[in-house]
Amino acid sequence: MKRAAHVLDAVLNVLAEQGIGALSVRTVAAAAGVSPAQVQYYYRTKNDLVRAGFEYAGEQFLAEIEAAQPKSIAGFVELWLPLDEPRARRARVWLAYAAAAVVDPVLQKENANLDRELRQWCVDAGLSENVAAQVLAMIDGVTLQCLSLPMAERQALADRTVGAFLAALPGQM
Numbered sequence: 001m002k003r004a005a006h007v008l009d010a011v012l013n014v015l016a017e018q019g020i021g022a023l024s025v026r027t028v029a030a031a032a033g034v035s036p037a038q039v040q041y042y043y044r045t046k047n048d049l050v051r052a053g054f055e056y057a058g059e060q061f062l063a064e065i066e067a068a069q070p071k072s073i074a075g076f077v078e079l080w081l082p083l084d085e086p087r088a089r090r091a092r093v094w095l096a097y098a099a100a101a102v103v104d105p106v107l108q109k110e111n112a113n114l115d116r117e118l119r120q121w122c123v124d125a126g127l128s129e130n131v132a133a134q135v136l137a138m139i140d141g142v143t144l145q146c147l148s149l150p151m152a153e154r155q156a157l158a159d160r161t162v163g164a165f166l167a168a169l170p171g172q173m
Helices: 005-018 025-032 036-042 046-068 073-080 085-101 105-124 129-147 151-167
Strands: none
Touching (some): 005 036, 046 085, 085 105
């Protein structure tokens, strides 16, 4: 499938600002500053937009991990938790995709692939498969809780939950 970064950026903007219910060829076209026909040239349906956007968002996050080269699991977690607006925006996109993946078999598969890549990063950082899965599940839960709190309260939640869990892992803090 052809890719258009400006259209995919618009998909992520619509998801982060308005949610998956607002995502359509028209709203993406408006956000990208192009015609609906140009969006449909690349992505024929809403499902195509959702799937391409999910893949794009996952690639961006993996590239961010690669660029940041976190030295610990704590550094990895810090990249993900929505403790500032750019990370909160990315987390809102993730949440939209997580909800869509529940009912879309293609997104389920892509989500499972991304999860495997993230889990592998944790394993490569020294965690067992089981602990890596626990860390990712905890990140998911804390991210969801953070998104429902005012920004000023999120760090305290992260410290109480993630900080305590990671402190119990030898050599991770």
